Amino acid sequence: MDKLILIDGNSIIYRAFFAMPPLTNSSGLHTNAVYGFTNMLLRLIHEEQPSHILVAFDAGKVTFRHEGYQDYKGGRDKTPPELSEQFPLMRELLESFGIAWFELPGYEADDIIGTLTKQAEESGREVLVVTGDKDMLQVVSDRVKVALTRKGVSEVEPYGPKEIEERYGLKPEQIIDLKGLMGDTSDNIPGVPGIGEKTALKLLHQFGSVESVLAHTDELKGKMKENLVNHADDARMSKQLATIYREVQVERSWEDMTFSGIEAEKAVPVLRRLEFKSLLERLPAVSGAAGTEAGATERSESPDLDVTIVDAAKLSEVEKHLHEIEGIVIESYGENPHHATIMGLMLSTAKRHFFLPLELLKEEEAKPVLSWLGDENIPKRGYDLHRADLALFWQGIAFAGAEHDVELAAYLLDPTENDQTISGLAAKYGLPYLPSDEEVYGKGAKFKVPNVDILSLHLARKADALLRIIPLQRSELEKYEMNRLFYDLEMPLSRILADMEKQGVAVNQDALKELGVEFETQINKLVARIYEIAGTEFNLNSPKQLGEILFDKLSLPVIKKTKTGYSTDAEVLEKLAPYHEIVQFILEYRQLAKLQSTYVEGLLKEISPKTGKVHTYFRQTVAATGRLSSQFPNLQNIPIRLEEGRKIRKVFVPSEEGWYILSADYSQIELRVLAHISGDKGLQEAFLHDMDIHTKTAMDVFGVGPDQVDANMRRSAKAVNFGIVYGISDYGLSQNLNITRKEAARFIDQYFDAFQGVRRYMDEIVKEAKRDGYVKTLLERRRYLPEINASNFNLRSFAERTAMNTPIQGTAADIIKLAMVLMDKTLYEHKLKSRMLLQVHDELVFEVPPDELELMKKLLPETMEKALQLSVPLKAEVSCGLNWYEAK
DNA sequence: GAACTCACG
DNA sequence: ACGTACGTGAGTTCA
Numbered sequence: 008m009d010k011l012i013l014i015d016g017n018s019i020i021y022r023a024f025f026a027m028p029p030l031t032n033s034s035g036l037h038t039n040a041v042y043g044f045t046n047m048l049l050r051l052i053h054e055e056q057p058s059h060i061l062v063a064f065d066a067g068k069v070t071f072r073h074e075g076y077q078d079y080k081g082g083r084d085k086t087p088p089e090l091s092e093q094f095p096l097m098r099e100l101l102e103s104f105g106i107a108w109f110e111l112p113g114y115e116a117d118d119i120i121g122t123l124t125k126q127a128e129e130s131g132r133e134v135l136v137v138t139g140d141k142d143m144l145q146v147v148s149d150r151v152k153v154a155l156t157r158k159g160v161s162e163v164e165p166y167g168p169k170e171i172e173e174r175y176g177l178k179p180e181q182i183i184d185l186k187g188l189m190g191d192t193s194d195n196i197p198g199v200p201g202i203g204e205k206t207a208l209k210l211l212h213q214f215g216s217v218e219s220v221l222a223h224t225d226e227l228k229g230k231m232k233e234n235l236v237n238h239a240d241d242a243r244m245s246k247q248l249a250t251i252y253r254e255v256q257v258e259r260s261w262e263d264m265t266f267s268g269i270e271a272e273k274a275v276p277v278l279r280r281l282e283f284k285s286l287l288e289r290l291p292a293v294s295g296a297a298g299t300e301a302g303a304t305e306r307s308e309s310p311d312l313d314v315t316i317v318d319a320a321k322l323s324e325v326e327k328h329l330h331e332i333e334g335i336v337i338e339s340y341g342e343n344p345h346h347a348t349i350m351g352l353m354l355s356t357a358k359r360h361f362f363l364p365l366e367l368l369k370e371e372e373a374k375p376v377l378s379w380l381g382d383e384n385i386p387k388r389g390y391d392l393h394r395a396d397l398a399l400f401w402q403g404i405a406f407a408g409a410e411h412d413v414e415l416a417a418y419l420l421d422p423t424e425n426d427q428t429i430s431g432l433a434a435k436y437g438l439p440y441l442p443s444d445e446e447v448y449g450k451g452a453k454f455k456v457p458n459v460d461i462l463s464l465h466l467a468r469k470a471d472a473l474l475r476i477i478p479l480q481r482s483e484l485e486k487y488e489m490n491r492l493f494y495d496l497e498m499p500l501s502r503i504l505a506d507m508e509k510q511g512v513a514v515n516q517d518a519l520k521e522l523g524v525e526f527e528t529q530i531n532k533l534v535a536r537i538y539e540i541a542g543t544e545f546n547l548n549s550p551k552q553l554g555e556i557l558f559d560k561l562s563l564p565v566i567k568k569t570k571t572g573y574s575t576d577a578e579v580l581e582k583l584a585p586y587h588e589i590v591q592f593i594l595e596y597r598q599l600a601k602l603q604s605t606y607v608e609g610l611l612k613e614i615s616p617k618t619g620k621v622h623t624y625f626r627q628t629v630a631a632t633g634r635l636s637s638q639f640p641n642l643q644n645i646p647i648r649l650e651e652g653r654k655i656r657k658v659f660v661p662s663e664e665g666w667y668i669l670s671a672d673y674s675q676i677e678l679r680v681l682a683h684i685s686g687d688k689g690l691q692e693a694f695l696h697d698m699d700i701h702t703k704t705a706m707d708v709f710g711v712g713p714d715q716v717d718a719n720m721r722r723s724a725k726a727v728n729f730g731i732v733y734g735i736s737d738y739g740l741s742q743n744l745n746i747t748r749k750e751a752a753r754f755i756d757q758y759f760d761a762f763q764g765v766r767r768y769m770d771e772i773v774k775e776a777k778r779d780g781y782v783k784t785l786l787e788r789r790r791y792l793p794e795i796n797a798s799n800f801n802l803r804s805f806a807e808r809t810a811m812n813t814p815i816q817g818t819a820a821d822i823i824k825l826a827m828v829l830m831d832k833t834l835y836e837h838k839l840k841s842r843m844l845l846q847v848h849d850e851l852v853f854e855v856p857p858d859e860l861e862l863m864k865k866l867l868p869e870t871m872e873k874a875l876q877l878s879v880p881l882k883a884e885v886s887c888g889l890n891w892y893e894a895k
Numbered sequence: 896g897a898a899c900t901c902a903c904g
Numbered sequence: 905a906c907g908t909a910c911g912t913g914a915g916t917t918c919a
Contacts, residue, residue: 641902643912677910820911
């Protein structure tokens with residue numbers, strides 16, 4: 008039997024909000040209303056076993072009711088932000104439960120529900136309406152019941168015609184007459200003064216309707232008669248306002264509202280994010296009329312797995328199954344993948360799990376497995392295959408053919424989720440419990456490789472989880488239109504990065520050591536001088552001790568404080584410099600100490616004794632915007648701004664005699680991306696003519712000609728441009744330019760007046776983020792912003808700036824990644840020996856043999872510029888030299 | 896391990 | 905009024 012439940016989303020969420028104590032998850036998101044709503048929902052599903060559900064929401068502030076009566080719902084308090092931020096969550100949760108929801112601009116949830124009850128009734132279906140609003144009782148009939156919430160939201164009281172008769176002595180259609188007479192303060196419906204529920208009911212029992220009461224006022228007397236006569240129009244209007252409109256164009260078919268049970272895989276991640284632990288436990292008990300097939304909602308025990316620990320004798324058996332391997336786990340430990348120790352390999356089919364110790368692969372009989380591993384035409388699915396590739400590489404084992412990397416897919420699906428482990432993902436997708444690596448291996452000093460039985464079982468469980476997660480990720484990627492991003496960009500890039508990392512960058516160790524000696528002498532001089540001036544020796548590297556010297560001993564003015572004491576950062580020291588000569592020396596010391604410890608000593612430690620190179624590791628799954636990051640060592644923050652530090656770049660050299668370092672960087676890529684996505688005509692025009700963008704900005708902001716832009720104006724314009732890309736705030740700009748907030752605010756205003764398309768973009772993207780809960784790049788890379796509707800000003804502002812910045816920074820990241828894939832292909836097709844070495848966000852660095860130099864100087868910028876077609880041209884500038892210092 | 900500082904885009 | 909510019913990684917100190 009079909010049964011439809013219609014829920015007044017607004018009514019329930021409001022009631023839940025005020026009925027529940029405040030509740031937040033660990034990131035400060037308010038969740039009490041969603042919790043109350045969900046609680047009710049689960050109970051309802053359990054008790055009513057509906058075949059169809061739809062939740063209706065009000066859309067927009069103005070409805071057709073306001074056309075006739077502008078004060079409709081006037082005097083209502085604004086929705087508290089703690090509640091507003093829960094609407095997107097509620098919608099997301101409904102979607103994850105497989106429950107349809109609907110809203111239509113200009114109409115209230117009531118009207119949508121009224122229309123649907125009418126339709127359902129006409130086709131002979133049973134309907135239950137759930138709301139806190141008594142008005143709804145007017146739709147009650149033999150087939151339509153209305154459940155009114157009682158005591159908060161978890162309990163409901165169903166009303167049919169009989170119950171309405173018992174309670175009010177009225178027919179359902181008379182409810183609007185009741186409202187017409189008594190009014191409703193919460194909706195600001197006036198009714199007739201002096202008439203409350205008691206009087207209204209008495210009148211209706213006698214006369215039947217508002218019209219009839221008004222026609223018989225002569226039979227009444229006293230104040231009541233007077234009020235009825237004087238407010239007859241109010242009564243008629245109130246009745247009309249209370250009447251639910253039942254002819255809304257609702258574009259939802261019966262099938263759209265089908266509810267076929269909650270799928271744990273979809274619901275669990277959302278409930279987990281909301282941290283609804285008790286609801287998570289209740290989930291298995293709940294199911295729709297369609298039942299619990301697929302066992303999705305059962306909390307199952309870890310399945311028994313068929314695990315084979317492979318030795319030389321059993322290798323032939325593995326080989327028989329190689330063609331049906333569906334997932335692999337190549338387990339290793341150690342922070343740096345280049346130095347990772349491999350604990351073993353798990354090759355899994357749908358039914359069997361083969362554990363191979365690393366040593367086994369060195370046996371002669373393992374040849375087929377090795378060629379399988381290294382065959383790029385055999386697709387492999389696994390977890391963090393990038394790391395596996397590097398770990399195997401240093402063991403002399405080739406790995407190729409990565410097709411689906413679960414870690415990388417998880418990153419694309421939610422780049423800010425911090426637990427991307429297999430165990431975490433298993434929990435997120437509602438799979439059987441999977442112990443974390445930490446639980447199995449221990450951590451820190453306690454880390455220990457367990458015996459082979461425990462290890463192989465753990466890896467089999469991980470592989471088994473991967474096989475279940477992969478199809479779920481595939482359908483999510485499909486749904487979010489991320490297939491291109493994943494399969495054509497990030498997966499191919501993963502292999503390219505591994506190649507770059509294996510290649511490494513040659514470092515002139517002697518030159519680096521010499522630099523170290525140079526720095527050392529200068530540092531020693533500075534330290535001696537500083538101690539002398541201070542009159543005491545202290546630990547210059549300790550901000551605490553330095554603060555005591557500067558602010559207690561020398562009584563310099565305190566510019567800024569940190570959580571724990573005085574701030575002594577460079578910004579503060581700059582300001583203190585005029586007060587005391589010691590400050591300048593400290594600044595110089597800081598600069599050199601940084602160079603020495605991070606770039607000389609740090610880099611020296613990272614040079615591989617095997618290759619004489621540094622092999623960085625590009626992390627592809629950390630940056631929330633889609634950028635790469637670089638570790639062990641970080642080669643994306645080698646000094647360049649100050650000459651002293653820039654010298655470090657001289658030690659990065661080609662790895663072959665006579666070759667060159669070739670580098671190309673995008674010019675103003677982020678502002679070009681902004682010009683494209685904002686559609687701002689002025690900005691686009693500027694790039695079409697390849698103007699100096701900061702000068703152009705200065706001209707427009709200050710309203711002057713090109714010749715009148717002085718250095719200071721250009722500097723300010725440049726800062727404004729940076730600010731725009733970062734998600735501007737007057738405070739931030741004022742800090743950067745050392746001006747007042749007011750002045751900064753004026754700059755910003757003038758900028759937006761000059762570039763109105765940019766203003767529109769910034770407004771729109773924030774609105775979009777508030778509506779959807781996420782923002783996207785041009786290639787559909789997503790970033791969720793759960794705090795975008797937070798009531799906390801700081802959290803919300805931060806999310807708003809992120810909403811502005813992420814599409815820009817993220818699209819720029821998309822573009823250079825595209826360029827890398829294209830360049831890799833270009834090198835291959837031209838059979839070039841040149842090698843891609845580094846990516847530094849907007850720059851690509853290569854080493855190039857002399858006979859390819861001219862060609863590469865042409866190919867590289869061309870390829871970068873055509874990586875993605877925008878409404879403005881992309882521009883890449885190339886330069887070369889004998890080392891990285893010269894190639895800039 | 897958190898806090899501070901500073902290198903890069 | 906609220907108080908931060910966006911995104912990273914690494915070295916040092918100190919509780």
